[in-house]
Amino acid sequence: MKNQKSVKNSFGSSATTNAITRAMGFGLFITLVAAISMPSTVVAGDGHDHGAEASAKRELKNISLGNGSGQAEEDSHDHGKEEMHDHDVGSADKAERTDDGHGHGEEAGEEGHALELTAAQQQLAGIKVARLSEEPFSLEAVATATLVVDRDRTMTLAPQLDVRIEQRHVVPGQEVTKGQPLLTLGGVAVAQAQADYINAAAEWSRVKRMSRSAVSASRRLQAQVDAELKRATLEAMKMTSSQISRLESDPETIGSYQLLAPINGRVQQDLAMLGQVVTAGTALMQLTDESYLWVEAQVTPKQSENVSVGSKALVRVGDKTLEAKIIGRSHELDSVTRTEQILVSLENPGHVIHAGQFAELYLPNAVQGGVILPDAALTRGGDGDWQVFVQDEDGFEAVEVEVVERQRGMNLVRGLAAGSDVVVSGAFFLASEQAKSGFDIHNH
Numbered sequence: 286m287k288n289q290k291s292v293k294n295s296f297g298s299s300a301t302t303n304a305i306t307r308a309m310g311f312g313l314f315i316t317l318v319a320a321i322s323m324p325s326t327v328v329a330g331d332g333h334d335h336g337a338e339a340s341a342k343r344e345l346k347n348i349s350l351g352n353g354s355g356q357a358e359e360d361s362h363d364h365g366k367e368e369m370h371d372h373d374v375g376s377a378d379k380a381e382r383t384d385d386g387h388g389h390g391e392e393a394g395e396e397g398h399a400l401e402l403t404a405a406q407q408q409l410a411g412i413k414v415a416r417l418s419e420e421p422f423s424l425e426a427v428a429t430a431t432l433v434v435d436r437d438r439t440m441t442l443a444p445q446l447d448v449r450i451e452q453r454h455v456v457p458g459q460e461v462t463k464g465q466p467l468l469t470l471g472g473v474a475v476a477q478a479q480a481d482y483i484n485a486a487a488e489w490s491r492v493k494r495m496s497r498s499a500v501s502a503s504r505r506l507q508a509q510v511d512a513e514l515k516r517a518t519l520e521a522m523k524m525t526s527s528q529i530s531r532l533e534s535d536p537e538t539i540g541s542y543q544l545l546a547p548i549n550g551r552v553q554q555d556l557a558m559l560g561q562v563v564t565a566g567t568a569l570m571q572l573t574d575e576s577y578l579w580v581e582a583q584v585t586p587k588q589s590e591n592v593s594v595g596s597k598a599l600v601r602v603g604d605k606t607l608e609a610k611i612i613g614r615s616h617e618l619d620s621v622t623r624t625e626q627i628l629v630s631l632e633n634p635g636h637v638i639h640a641g642q643f644a645e646l647y648l649p650n651a652v653q654g655g656v657i658l659p660d661a662a663l664t665r666g667g668d669g670d671w672q673v674f675v676q677d678e679d680g681f682e683a684v685e686v687e688v689v690e691r692q693r694g695m696n697l698v699r700g701l702a703a704g705s706d707v708v709v710s711g712a713f714f715l716a717s718e719q720a721k722s723g724f725d726i727h728n729h
Contacts, residue, residue, distance in 0.1 A: 399680035400715055412711030414676050415606070417703055422599055422657045424692045426591070426648040428627070430582035432602065434640045435630065438574035440547050441554075442467070443566055445521040447474040450561045450569075451541060457555040461546045467570060468557055470522075471541035474565075478522065479532055479539045482515035486533055523547075550574040551636075575636045580609060582646040583624035589614065591649050598629050599647035599657050601695065602638045606659055606709065607631050609646075647695075655689055655697045662709045663688065663696060664716035673701070674708040674715045681708065681715050 402412065452469035455461060489512035492505055519529050524542050532538060550572035557569045580600050584592070598609045609631035618625055629646060647657050658673065663686075666672040671688050674681045686700040701707065708715065 399677070399682045400674075400718055401680040407711075410711050410714040412681075412714065413709055414706045415608075415709045417656050417701060417705050417707055422647045422649055422655065422697070424647070424657065424690050424695060424697045426588050427692075428582040428584045428588060428646045428648070430580045430600070430629075430644045430646040432638060432640050432642045432644055433579045433581055434553075434573045434575075435577040435579050438548070438550070438577055440550070440572045441568050442523060442544060442547075442570045442572070443568040444470065444523050444544070444563075446478060446518070446565050448472050448522070448563055449475075450557045450559055450563065453557060453559060454543075455552050455555075457552055459552045460550075461552060461572065462549050463546055465546045466543045467546055467552070468544040469541055470544055472562065475522065475542065476540040478515070478518050479542075480536075482512070482519055482529070483533060483536050483539070485512040485515040488512070544569070546572060548572055548574060573640070575633055575639065578631055578633050578638065578640060579612075580629040580631060580644055580646060582627045582629070583619070583622060584627050584646075584648065585624055586618065588648055589625050589627065592627060596649050598649065600629065600631055601645040601647070601659075602642055604659070604661075604694075605637065606657070606695075607633075607638075645693075655699045656701055656703075658696050658698050658707065659709055660691075660694050660696065662707060662712055663698075664712050666716075667720070671698075672716075673698070674712050675701070676706040676708065683716075683719060 402410070448470040449472035450468060451471045454466040454468065461467065485508075489508045492500055492508040495505075497505075516529060519532075522542070523544055524532075525545060528542055528545075532542075551574075552570060553573050554568065554571040556567075557563070563569060592611060592614060594611055594613060596611050598611055600607045600609045609629045611627060612630045613628040615626040627646070627648075662673050663671050664673075666683060666685060670685050672683045672685050675684050684701065686698045688696050688698055690697040
């Protein structure tokens with residue numbers, strides 16, 4: 286009976302073991318046994334080998350999920366090595382994270398660190414830089430002004446002869462280049478003037494070839510003067526030298542000519558109409574080179590005290606602030622307004638402003654001193670003080686300034702050196718980047 290019971294227990298135990306083995310797999314069973322016995326090994330170690338413990342936890346998780354024994358055992362070794370490797374290099378990674386790969390890690394937290402931007406980044410952020418004038422200005426020395434054309438770069442086309450408008454080749458406001466056809470002109474007076482020149486030029490050519498003994502000096506002079514007079518008449522009609530030369534060689538073109546643009550510019554005050562007969566001296570068109578404009582302002586005697594020809598001025602048109610140069614003053618007060626006229630010249634690259642616009646003219650004032658900057662140039666620093674960004678060879682650096690006065694979107698600022706390159710648009714972007722912790726302008 287004892288033997289039978291022993292056999293029965295042995296059989297029952299064997300059956301149980303076989304069931305577990307079949308359900309879980311022999312390999313998985315061995316792994317489970319090893320995982321249960323691992324805590325003692327970990328305790329006996331140096332306290333830093335966490336790979337085995339983590340591997341055991343993953344094996345238990347794999348078992349609960351029903352993973353195969355071989356896959357679970359393979360994962361335990363792989364992930365165990367990864368955990369140990371991560372722990373070993375953790376301190377190194379932490380040290381490397383203090384640097385972004387460009388040597389900015391230590392500099393990022395330094396106060397006053399220059400921000401470096403490429404030209405493309407500056408354009409994307411809308412950053413514009415202006416060089417401060419050497420002249421100090423004042424918000425009180427401001428006058429309302431009007432933009433007008435630069436008379437040194439403006440041409441009025443008014444033929445000094447009765448002409449008829451035969452063709453038009455441009456439209457009002459069109460940009461034209463020097464030598465481009467504007468109008469085709471003709472008429473009886475035109476034909477007569479051209480014929481007179483051809484005859485006079487031919488006579489002068491004949492007399493010029495004759496010897497001095499064959500023709501008197503007075504006759505030679507008369508022929509020359511007559512030819513030059515007739516040529517001057519054609520030039521007064523706005524015919525060019527090349528057109529006049531072609532007329533001599535090809536008299537069949539008598540009766541019309543093309544009025545060509547004498548300068549590069551924009552067509553303004555276009556009054557010519559097809560078929561119209563225009564009397565001599567009537568302006569047909571006006572061409573203006575808008576790359577330069579004049580500013581006319583009426584100022585009080587007190588405002589003009591510090592004004593001298595050649596000094597600098599600031600002109601504000603809308604949201605644009607441009608540096609200009611005083612080129613004239615009337616030195617005479619208007620009998621009605623009791624003001625003096627100031628004339629200022631400014632560059633207009635890109636033709637962004639136009640004649641006829643209103644402007645504000647800021648005049649130099651050495652008494653109050655300071656420079657004029659728009660609101661877009663000012664931001665608040667970390668301590669709440671006003672600051673601007675100055676560009677130098679290192680990049681953009683914040684400089685604290687004193688705002689003396691603010692009016693109509695403009696600010697009288699002190700604390701900047703003359704000739705500094707100051708950001709007048711996009712300063713808010715730079716201030717935001719400056720305030721970031723671990724600032725990295727290279728976007729890494």
